[in-house]
Amino acid sequence: MGQQLINKEHITHKRSMKAFIRKHIGWLFIIVSVLAIGLFYFYPMIEAFLLSFQSGAGASLKYVGFDNWMRLFGDPSFLAALINTSIYLLVQVPVMIVLALIFSVLLNDPTLKFRGFFRTAIFLPCVTSLVAYSVIFKYLFGVDGIVNHFLLNVGAISESINFLADPIWAKIIIILAITWRWTGYNMIFYLSSLQNVDHSIYEAARIDGANAFQQFFQITIPLLKPIILFTSITSTIGTLQLFDEVMNITQGGPGNATLSISQYIYNLSFEYTPDFGYAATVSYVIVILIVFLSIIQFKVAGDKK
Amino acid sequence: MKKYVWIVLMSIGWLVLVACSSGEETNNSSNEGTTEYEETNAITAWAWDPAFNIAALEHAKEAYSGDYDVVIVENAQDDIIQKLNTGLSSGTTKGMPNIVLIEDYRAQSFLQAYPDAFHPLTDVINTDEFADYKTATTSLDGKQYGVPFDSGVAGLYVRTDFLEEAGYTVEDVSNITWAEYIEIGKDVKEATGKNMLTLDPNDLGQIRMMMQSNGSWYVKEDGSTPHISENESLKKAFEVYKGMMDADIAKIVSDWSQFVGAFNSGDVASVPTGNWITPSVKQAAEQSGKWAVVPIPRLDMEGAVNASNLGGSSWYVLNVEGKEQAADFLANTFGSNVELYQTLVQEVGAVGTYSPATEGDAYAVEDEFFGGEQIVSKFSEWTDDIPGVNYGQHTYAIEDIIVTGMQDYLNGTELSQVLENAQSQAEAQLK
Amino acid sequence: MKKCKRIFIYTFLSIATIVSIFPFLWMISSMTNQSVDVTRGRLLPGTHLFENVKKLFETVDIVPALVNSGIIAVVTTFLTLFIASLAGYGFEIHRSKGKDIVFNIVLLTMMIPFAAIMVPLYRLFGGITDTMPFFGIDTLAAAILPTVTTAFFIFFFRQNTKMFSRDLIEAGRIDGLSEWGIFLRIYVPTMKTTYAAAAIIAFMNSWNNYLWPLVILQSPEKRTIPLLISNLGSSYSPDYGMIMTAIVIATLPTALVFFFMQKHFVAGMMGSVKG
Structure with a gap:
């Protein structure tokens, strides 16, 4: 009798042990990442936050309270950067995501010939060195560049356009450059996720008489939703932190017409007499914007929280 | 299924091996680095153009008779600025060089942003011997911090x-x-x-x-x-x-x-x-x-x-271990060596701002590309006329x-x- | 009708290909030209390939830089895949309120520009240089460590895990596999293409990473490829033919990694793999 009781207790204990392990083993899976992120990203991030309340040249920083945050509102360079970045974001991210989706669906077709070649070619821009492609873009769109030659020859324009010296054209070129470079990159994420989609779903849909468009909108898009959410958030982050293209193609010019927030941060930290405090404040503007946009994107995607 | 487990296990094993061996490697070399420093008093110098200021450093190193070894490291100019700013503002002097070349337009910015980071060279060089316009940009509060290098004339x-x-x-x-x-x-x-x-x-x-x-x-x-x-x-x-x-x-x-x-x-x-x-x-x-x-x-x-003037740069000594040696190196090379400046003109094409050097033969050489003109001597002549301005920060x-x-x-x-x-x-x- | 559609698709893809690879071709063409021709914008291949390659190998230590970049990129890729997939799996499959909060904090760290955390991070490594020299400033380990665990890949694996069938996990549990066994024997093989995509991106990011290696690595013998190329371009009279040669050499590994990895993107893999 007593023995039985102990056994029973032992069993329930064992069972609860197992339940306990199952409930908490998840932490074991994430513990390394959480510690590393905490040390290498979260802790410096807090330091940067404290820095955003300080100002001064180089190593001589002083606490200035909310001065940096107030300074943002009266800083024309910052406002220009904010507006430019918003334009890049609104125009470029949707176009790129849609293009990448189209490419990935086309290139996922097993009956397509030269698939590997096409995929590699479309992926190549994000591998191509920044140095090379900034030189190329400047040549293509120079006053006597190839694009102008072409447009003049076909009679579309009567006089060369100085693309990089015109505030609107320069922005368009930056948008083209980002799209050119990152579409293939985003395509990878879709391509890889498409493999996880069971092909029989498409077979079934085809039997039901769904055409390619219907398949795309009613099967592919809903199935890829987690990845579409992923790419929209990471592209949003990428665009808000945009630096390489601007730095290498226009350096923010003409005037401040193409300046991005990240390039302004770079200028404040390295190009001018460094003010790491104010640079940190501007960085946190990016953080706030992304947090805000990400919440919207999570909501739109209907990701259950 | 087993196959995958093996692949994963083997990769982890391989990874540990690589990580360890590379760790060891870096460990060894960093140890070597420090011992080397203690034994031979090596000093490090940063500059950016292999055909110009790096080459000038090489010639200076050759001309230098001191006991210290000079390690010349080439970094892009923007890279030097980022490394210096990151290093100096984080307060860790580890990995910082002893001598660094800074563009004149940026000098005041560095000198004022990091007040104790640079070693004064007032007693090391005679500023009267350098082109006037260079002094304003290389000094702060009456102290000379830079040894003027090239003329941006x-x-x-x-x-x-x-x-x-x-x-x-x-x-x-x-x-x-x-x-x-x-x-x-x-x-x-x-x-x-x-x-x-x-x-x-x-x-x-x-x-x-x-x-x-x-x-x-x-x-x-x-x-x-x-x-x-x-x-x-x-x-x-x-x-x-x-x-x-x-x-x-x-x-x-x-x-x-x-x-x-x-x-x-x-x-x-x-x-x-x-x-x-x-x-x-x-x-x-x-x-x-x-x-x-x-x-x-x-x-x-x-x-x-x-x-x-357009551009131009000067040498600075960082306030880290080895600063006396670094100052000594600069004093005996760019700070006073007339012969060195002749070599620089001949071999590198660098026009200096050290006045006593301009009398040398190398400055009078004729360049066929420019129709046989003595362009170096012309440039150094104009250098003396450049109005001095404080570029500020x-x-x-x-x-x-x-x-x-x-x-x-x-x-x-x-x-x-x-x-x-x-x-x-x-x-x-x-x- | 169907043929028409095919022709349209091929035309569309061909145009996209030309637009995509044009700068790449120009790069390759430039590596055969001398500097003067590159600055003049010459598009056609020239005859200076051998000269450029020779100059490159004579003037800079490109081989050690390739080795350094290779070590950093390969180690980073493996560690990233391992750590991030574990975390992505853990966050999604073993979901709990507490973990969701932690996950949101992890996501937050993806949003700050790296330039803003660089100085504190550098100070961190400066602080441990004396006590742990092989993780300190100017070591490959320090160049690798902060880059292996990024919110980006954790997020990527978590989103892909959302598409992973829970039935497979239940099946594994019924078969008596441990939680670890389920991850290793069911999840990893099923998510092969996700790993392939992550490997491409992780390799590329690491291979091209610039800012962090720049500040943390000091001695020339530890330099990575992007730092070396940055040096080549900063002289007052850069040799563009040689620079382009270096760039082409620097680009090839990532292109090759992609080319071999993309073969794993074969439609309908899912059905053929059984846990």
């Missing part, structure tokens, strides 16, 4: 063949004003179809050169008060710049390679810039004999001279504001308005 590189076609001689473009330059430019364009020069809307080096030829800068003498709306030289420089655009004698470029490409392919008739461009000009070997160098044009106003911050202003001005906004806007913006930004 500007010259007007001209294509004699294009000038001839338009009916001008080399004398006609010597010691002229910018207004005269524009007039000549128009004639050259008419006769040859070539533009007179290149302009990069994002790089106002031309404006800087024009201002300095009249002893003026974006900031007042204190180095920090913006001097824009009441700056007559700047105003004049703006007018000249617009004059060039209106006269349609400028080819617009958007980066360095296009700038170099323009004169290499014979698209422009002149290049007004610093003397360090000489190697790039000579790169187009088939143009040998078609070039000449004359003094840079001056602003058409009282006090302006036909001499100016905000050159690039203000220039970004000015670049925007220039766009407005070219698009028709009134000049006084443009400069007043720039002034108030600079005042707001540079508190």
Whole structure:
């Protein structure tokens, strides 16, 4: 009798042990990442936050309270950067995501010939060195560049356009450059996720008489939703932190017409007499914007929280 | 299924191996680094151009007779700026060099942002022996921190063949004003179809050169008060710049390679810039004999001279272990060695700012590419005439504001308005 | 009709290909030209390939830089894949309120520009240089460590895990596999293409990473490829023919990694793999 009781207790204990392990083993899976992120990203991030309340040249920083945050509102360079970045974001991210989706669906077709070649070619821009492609873009769109030659020859324009010296054209070129470079990159994420989609779903849909468009909108898009959410958030982050293209193609010019927030941060930290405090404040503007946009994107995607 | 487990296990094993061996490797070499330092007193020096200042360091190292080994490390200029700023502001001096080359426009910014980071060299070199204009930028609060290196003395590189076609001689473009330059430019364009020069809307080096030829800068003498709306030289420089655009004698470029490409392919008739461009000009070997160098044009106003500066840099010693050795190295090489400067001119083409050196033979050498002229001796002669200005610590911050202003001005906004806007913006930004 | 559609698709892809690879071809063409021709914007291949390659190998230590970049990129890729997939799996499959909060904090760290945290991070490594020299400033380990665990890949694996069938996990549990066994024997093989995509991106990011290696690595013998190329371009009279040669060499590894990895993107993999 007593023995039985102990056994029973032992069993329930064992069972609860197992339940306990199952409930908490998840932490074991994430513990390394959480510690590393905490040390290498979260802790410096807090330091940067404290820095955003300080100002001064180089190593001589002083606490200035909310001065940096107030300074943002009266800083024309910052406002220009904010507006430019918003334009890049609104125009470029949707176009790129849609293009990448189209490419990935086309290139996922097993009956397509030269698939590997096409995929590699479309992926190549994000591998191509920044140095090379900034030189190329400047040549293509120079006053006597190839694009102008072409447009003049076909009679579309009567006089060369100085693309990089015109505030609107320069922005368009930056948008083209980002799209050119990152579409293939985003395509990878879709391509890889498409493999996880069971092909029989498409077979079934085809039997039901769904055409390619219907398949795309009613099967592919809903199935890829987690990845579409992923790419929209990471592209949003990428665009808000945009630096390489601007730095290498226009350096923010003409005037401040193409300046991005990240390039302004770079200028404040390295190009001018460094003010790491104010640079940190501007960085946190990016953080706030992304947090805000990400919440919207999570909501739109209907990701259950 | 088993296959995958094996793959994963093997990769982890391999990874641990690689990580360990690379860890060991780095461990060893960092140990070696420190012992090397203790035993042989190695000092490290950073500079950026292998064909220019790195080469100069190599020659200095050869000429140096001290007991210390000098390790020369090449880093891109922007990279040096980022490394220095990150290192110095984090307060860890580990990994910092002993000697570093800093562009003159940025020197004050570093000296003031990191007050204790640099080692004063007041007793190490005799500043009177260097070109006057260099002293203002390399010292702070009466203490000398930099050993002046290259002269950024500007010259007007001209294509004699294009000038001839338009009916001008080399004398006609010597010691002229910018207004005269524009007039000549128009004639050259008419006769040859070539533009007179290149302009990069994002790089106002031309404006800087024009201002300095009249002893003026974006900031007042204190180095920090913006001097824009009441700056007559700047105003004049703006007018000249617009004059060039209106006269349609400028080819617009958007980066360095296009700038170099323009004169290499014979698209422009002149290049007004610093003397360090000489190697790039000579790169187009088939143009040998078609070039000449004359003094840079001056602003058409009282006090302006036909001499100016663009760029140029100086050596600094960081306040870290080994600073005495580093100072000793600089004192015995760039600080006093006349022979070294001869080698620099001959082998590297670097025009120094050390006055006693200019008497040497190397400065008088004739260059066939430039029609047999003694261009080095010319450049060093002009160096003495460069008006000294305090660049202060905000050159690039203000220039970004000015670049925007220039766009407005070219698009028709009134000049006084443009400069007043720039002034108030600079005042707001540079508190 | 169907043929028409095919022709349209091929035309569309061909145009996209030309636009995509044009700068790449120019790069390759430039590596056969001398500097003067590159600055003049010459498009056609020239005859200076051998000269450029020779100059490159003579003037800079490109081989050690390739080795350094290789070590960093390979180690980073493996560690990233391992750590991030574990975390992505843990966050999604073993979801709990507490973990969701932690996950949101992790996501937050993806949003700050790296330039803003660089100085504190550098100070962190400066602080441990004396006590743990092989993780300190100027070591490959320090160049690798902060880059292996990024919110980006954790997020990527978590989103992909959302598409992973829970039935497979239940099946594994019924078969008596441990939680670890389920991850290793069911999840990892099923998510092969996700790993392939992550490997491409992780390799590329690491291979091209610039800012962090720049500040943390000091001695020339530890330099990575992007730092070396940055040096080549900063001289007053850069040799563009040689630079382009270096760039082409620097680009090839990532292109090759992609080319071999993309073969794993074969439609309908899912059905053929059984846990």
